[in-house]
Amino acid sequence: xxxxxxxxxxxxxxxxxxxxxxxxxxxxxxxxxxxxxxxxxxxxxxxxxxxxxxxxxxxxxxxxxxxxxxxxxxxxxxxxxxxxxxxxxxxxxxxxxxxxxxxxxxxxxxxxxxxxxxxxxxxxxxxxxxxxxxxxxxxxxxxxxxxxxxxxxxxxxxxxxxxxxxxxxxxxxxxxxxxxxxxxxxxxxxxxxxxxxxxxxxxxxxxxxxxxxxxxxxxxxxxxxxxxxxxxxxxxxxxxxxxxxxxxxxxxxxxxxxxxxxxxxxxxxxxxxxxxxxxxxxxxxxxxxxxxxxxxxxxxxxxxxxxxxxxxxxxxxxxxxxxxxxxxxxxxxxxxxxxxxxxxxxxxxxxxxxxxxxxxxxxxxxxxxxxxxxxxxxxxxxxxxxxxxxxxxxxxxxxxxxxxxxx
Amino acid sequence: xxxxxxxxxxxxxxxxxxxxxxxxxxxxxxxxxxxxxxxxxxxxxxxxxxxxxxxxxxxxxxxxxxxxxxxxxxxxxxxxxxxxxxxxxxxxxxxxxxxxxxxxxxxxxxxxxxxxxxxxxxxxxxxxxxxxxxxxxxxxxxxxxxxxxxxxxxxxxxxxxxxxxxxxxxxxxxxxxxxxxxxxxxxxxxxxxxxxxxxxxxxxxxxxxxxxxxxxxxxxxxxxxxxxxxxxxxxxxxxxxxxxxxxxxxxxxxxxxxxxxxxxxxxxxxxxxxxxxxxxxxxxxxxxxxxxxxxxxxxxxxxxxxxxxxxxxxxxxxxxxxxxxxxxxxxxxxxxxxxxxxxxxxxxxxxxxxxxxxxxxxxxxxxxxxxxxxxxxxxxxxxxxxxxxxxxxxxxxxxxxxxxxxxxxxxxxxxxx
Numbered sequence: 001x002x003x004x005x006x007x008x009x010x011x012x013x014x015x016x017x018x019x020x021x022x023x024x025x026x027x028x029x030x031x032x033x034x035x036x037x038x039x040x041x042x043x044x045x046x047x048x049x050x051x052x053x054x055x056x057x058x059x060x061x062x063x064x065x066x067x068x069x070x071x072x073x074x075x076x077x078x079x080x081x082x083x084x085x086x087x088x089x090x091x092x093x094x095x096x097x098x099x100x101x102x103x104x105x106x107x108x109x110x111x112x113x114x115x116x117x118x119x120x121x122x123x124x125x126x127x128x129x130x131x132x133x134x135x136x137x138x139x140x141x142x143x144x145x146x147x148x149x150x151x152x153x154x155x156x157x158x159x160x161x162x163x164x165x166x167x168x169x170x171x172x173x174x175x176x177x178x179x180x181x182x183x184x185x186x187x188x189x190x191x192x193x194x195x196x197x198x199x200x201x202x203x204x205x206x207x208x209x210x211x212x213x214x215x216x217x218x219x220x221x222x223x224x225x226x227x228x229x230x231x232x233x234x235x236x237x238x239x240x241x242x243x244x245x246x247x248x249x250x251x252x253x254x255x256x257x258x259x260x261x262x263x264x265x266x267x268x269x270x271x272x273x274x275x276x277x278x279x280x281x282x283x284x285x286x287x288x289x290x291x292x293x294x295x296x297x298x299x300x301x302x303x304x305x306x307x308x309x310x311x312x313x314x315x316x317x318x319x320x321x322x323x324x325x326x327x328x329x330x331x332x333x334x335x336x337x338x339x340x341x342x343x344x345x346x347x348x349x350x351x352x353x354x355x356x357x358x359x360x361x362x363x364x365x366x367x368x369x370x371x372x373x374x375x376x377x378x379x380x381x382x383x384x385x386x387x388x389x390x391x392x393x394x395x396x397x398x399x400x401x402x403x404x405x406x407x
Numbered sequence: 408x409x410x411x412x413x414x415x416x417x418x419x420x421x422x423x424x425x426x427x428x429x430x431x432x433x434x435x436x437x438x439x440x441x442x443x444x445x446x447x448x449x450x451x452x453x454x455x456x457x458x459x460x461x462x463x464x465x466x467x468x469x470x471x472x473x474x475x476x477x478x479x480x481x482x483x484x485x486x487x488x489x490x491x492x493x494x495x496x497x498x499x500x501x502x503x504x505x506x507x508x509x510x511x512x513x514x515x516x517x518x519x520x521x522x523x524x525x526x527x528x529x530x531x532x533x534x535x536x537x538x539x540x541x542x543x544x545x546x547x548x549x550x551x552x553x554x555x556x557x558x559x560x561x562x563x564x565x566x567x568x569x570x571x572x573x574x575x576x577x578x579x580x581x582x583x584x585x586x587x588x589x590x591x592x593x594x595x596x597x598x599x600x601x602x603x604x605x606x607x608x609x610x611x612x613x614x615x616x617x618x619x620x621x622x623x624x625x626x627x628x629x630x631x632x633x634x635x636x637x638x639x640x641x642x643x644x645x646x647x648x649x650x651x652x653x654x655x656x657x658x659x660x661x662x663x664x665x666x667x668x669x670x671x672x673x674x675x676x677x678x679x680x681x682x683x684x685x686x687x688x689x690x691x692x693x694x695x696x697x698x699x700x701x702x703x704x705x706x707x708x709x710x711x712x713x714x715x716x717x718x719x720x721x722x723x724x725x726x727x728x729x730x731x732x733x734x735x736x737x738x739x740x741x742x743x744x745x746x747x748x749x750x751x752x753x754x755x756x757x758x759x760x761x762x763x764x765x766x767x768x769x770x771x772x773x774x775x776x777x778x779x780x781x782x783x784x785x786x787x788x789x790x791x792x793x794x795x796x797x798x799x800x801x802x803x804x805x806x807x808x809x810x811x812x813x814x815x816x817x818x819x820x821x822x823x824x
Contacts, residue, residue, distance in 0.1 A: 103682070222736050337545055359554060384733075385698065390545070391812070392734055394784075396800040403543040 059354035061125065061166035062374040065235075066356070068121040108139045110155040111162050114169075121306060122260055124237075126172025126338040127209045129159060133176050134202025137195060152180060165306025165354035165374075167312055171341040174257075176202065178405060212336040212389035213238050217245035220334060220387045224251055228296040231256045231288070231324075233264035234314040236301020238334040240272055242287035242387075243299075247276045254279045256295060260314065261285055264360040285316050289323045298324045302335040305388075306343040308379035309395025311335065312351065315373060321382035330384040337388045340402055345377045410506045411447045414440060415467055422474035422481070425744075429692060430480035431627070434728040437471060437484040437798040442592045445488075445585065457496035464488055477744045477779075479702070479731045480554025486732065487595055488813045495587040499665040533722050598793070602726030603628055605793035607635035613722065613791070618643045618686040620721075624650030624704045625659040625677065626691025628724045632791075633689070634666050644669045646685060650676050650706060652750040652776060674708050677714045687715045692725045697806055699784030700712055705777055711786040726793050732806045732815050735781060748774030 081092050102237045117128035136155045141346045144146040156173040163169055180198060198221050216238055224230070225248045230253055232239055246253060255273055257280055283291055298320060302311040311317070311333050312316035324331045365368060380395035387393075392403065418440050426432045441464060448463045450456045466752055468602075470487035475481060565607055590782075606628055613618065614636040620643060622629050633645060649656035656672065663670045688710060694702040701723055714721045748761075751774050760772040784799035790796075797805065 222734070225736070340545060392697070394800045394803060396798075397803055399802070401545050 008026070011300055022178045025256055032289060040052045042321050058356050058372075059165035059374055060163045061169070062263075062356045064118055064125075066265070068086045078235070082280050110136055114159055114162075120260075121205060122210075123165055124209050124336065124338070126167040126175070126336075127206050128170045129156075129172035130176045130202050130203065132159065133173065134199050134205075135201070137199050140195075142297075143191070143266045145194065145355075146197065149181060150375045151287075152177065166345065166353045167306075170330055171304060172338055172341060174207075175338055209289075209336060209338065210371070212338075213241045215389040216334050216387045217241045220344055221246060221249060222330070222396060223332065223387075224253055225296075226252045229254045229256060231258070231260045231291070231295045233266070233288075233298075233300050233317055233320050234260045234267060235269045236334065239299050239301045242334055243273060244276060245279065247278050254281070256281050256283055256291055257315065258288060258320070259284050261317070262356070265314070288316075288320050292323050292327045292329065292375075295324070295329055298329060298331045300331070302303055302333050302339055303375060304341045304343070305386065305398055306335070306341050306345060306377070308344055309383065309386070309398040309400045310345070311378050311383065311386075312341075312343075312345070312375055313378065315376050318348070318376040318378045318382075325382045331380070331382060332385055332387060333383055334387045337390045340398055342402060342406060346375055353374075411444050414498055415442060415470060419470055419474040422471065422478065425475070428730055429627075430478065431599060431602075431726065432477050433475075434480040434484045434726075435596060437481050438488070438592060438596045438599065440471075441467065441485065441488045442596070445592065446654075448585075450585065457492055460492050460585075460588065461489055471603050473738055479733070480728050481604055482695075482733075483728055483731055484595075484599075486810045487728075488592060488815045489589040490809065490811045491595065492588050493811050493813075495532040495584060495591060499584055499587070515521040518686075526664050537810075539674055543681060548736075599728050601725065602728070602793045603631040603691065606724050606726065606791055607631040609791055609795065611639045611641060613689075614641055614686070615686075616641060616643070617645065619684055620644070621646040621648065621678070621682065621688045621710070622659070622690055623648040623656065623678070623706055623710050624691075625655035626651070626704075626724070626749075628726065629689055629691045630662055632724050633663060633668060637666060637668050642669075644671065646671045646673055646681055648675050648678050648706070648710070650675055650704065669790035678710050679716075682713045682717050682719055684712075685714075685717075685719050688719055688721045690721075690723055691722050692729055693779055694731045695723070695725055695790065695802060697732050697803060699787060699790075699802045700735050700783040701784075701787060702735070702779050702784050705780050708780040708782050708786075711782045715786055721782075721786060722789045722791060723787055724791045727794065727805070727809060728790070730802065730805055730809060732810045744777045749774055751776055788809075 065189050114128055114132035117123055117131045118125065120128075123131075133152060136152060137148065138149055140151050143146055151178050152329040156177055160173055179201070200281060220242045224242075227346075228245070232255060243255060255270075255278055257266045257270040257273070259282060260269075261284075266282065270282050273280045300311070300313055300317050300320070302313045306312060321331050343351070354374045356374045358370060358372055360370075383395050385392055386395060386398065390397075393401075418436065421427050422433075427436060433606065444463060444467050445460060448460060464485065466481070468489075471485065472482045610632045614633075620633065622633075622645065636643065643662055645654045645661070645820075647660045647670060651674075660670045660672045662766060671799050690703065690707055690710070692701045692703050703723075711721050757772065761770040761774075787799045789796050789801065790799065792805065794805065
């Protein structure tokens, strides 16, 4: 229906105009807007807005997730490795942020640094981003705060544009940048002290994130009562921590795990839970509505919490929340506060699409399109409470927190 | 303190026997009791005075909460008093640091903070320590909890270090803290007393000419609210559902008529039938939970559902002492009080059905008489407290203002550990 709406037709016309311009390859720039979009597309080879059906346009964020949490088959691993390696190689050419000194043998790159951190399965994406930015400060030759800020800004921009699909990466960069530019304590210190303080804070952040998971697990304990059945979707480290703590507290509960196609992250979670002797039942993703009547609460993690209080999470979360809402079951979200992102999606398509390959087992006829998006947006009215390290929050608190920090 | 312990025991007994009716009376008596505990508490010198007071209040608070866990106002007042102590301690420490930062370099406090971050001025320490009173936020996430904790440590031991340097000031300082705290508790008492008036002041903004208002049972806050609108020359009708089984609606109707309001009494079961001609539902509450849910007199969930069906605004009026920082984990089961069956059935008429001697030893007739309902936040349109109107999802903000995060688990701590 909405394809017939005025705004869509306008959008489409614009797009077609741009494409025509690209094919003619005349460098005469007529509209300012068209130029900016074009140049930006040159800057990010990874930009997924154009050419959605291009096979190489897969989301690096979901690649990493799958590599960390999926049930890893050998060919999938090879594929993922190839994809990640390819990306890094590609971007090295364009995006190396050279520290101002040229006498280094290895030019320093935030993205390399970030990828190094990101490969650690225990480290959250936002933390990896902040650690990478902290190392930018360390290798920086800047002598004034302003220089350092500019350098950091450049680094964080290149990080953000390197993987536009990762919300927590953007949120982590924003949070750290905000800290650098705004923190009141810095005003009282001289530059080198400020610098070392920033590095120290950045490095402590890994600890904070681990502590955040503990806090969330503690907060959620009161909500898990004996004899309850919990439905979980996908693999989330926070949710696992919550369930682990509940099991350690000798609570009696049962977990229903969705399979989490296509990277089958649910299998991994059920595996972990079975190790803890928690009774687990695996469901295929389409059996959620069928089993919802025996469920007492739905527990999900989040890739990002947006300003409306809604969450962006693995594909399928939205439909689970809808089913739970219609059956009056509470939907709880466990998410660390550094996943709060300054986004306000209005609908599902209002996000940079994060794509990933889907293996159907059989060859797909060439004429058939495949929906390869990896995530969806769950609006706040379908969520009951958010468990964060800031406390147990209603969805509307999220915007409040973000406004307090960024405005 | 034998005399305060006697007072505490007496009040605990009263709470256990449910002799104290209504959250306002309970809140008031709790605050008075805590005030006398504070004034009797001896604070030994060279210690963390605020800590001593907090421990004393917590010890008493645990007993009180355990005596009647359903009456959340007790816990709320205990937490409010704890918050007051923390705040007063902090404001004293801030002024002390401010004065010392200029004069004494070798003072203990300055050393403590210099260990952490050299060159931080007193203002920064004060700002950081203020964070500890507030709920954690994104801003404090990077700013660093260790800072704040260190600063808090400094401020709470402030009296100690100052005591070493200037022993003349010490006793004055102790008395000052206690005096300030008692003053603030008095303010809290006054606030509890006057919350009706503050709420009633807002009545004209909500009740309009010729409207029909529905209420259930009797709540003093609601009564004052309606009468305040009447005094401002608004003419409107009130439907009063009688509020079985205690039928306090009858009393409310009588009171309203005495004030010259057009009143109609209906049965509880007629609420749905009448709701379509009602413009607004105004009710009182037993407690407001942190998620915006309401623990309310029994029957209100039904009224709320009826109101939602006909899109009638459901307004809850409540003083801030009913604001509870806890979440209802399982509201249908927890936090309910089962009252005497005598309220439902007359003893004489039904006594043979409830005879334990008949049949297999257990009576065939059972009576369940719960006191409270849980109204979920999505059914509530507006909360009117003494500070104004609030959306259910924003109750957390009031809670962050009134309580400090460390005190949320006053009672649970004792049961868990």
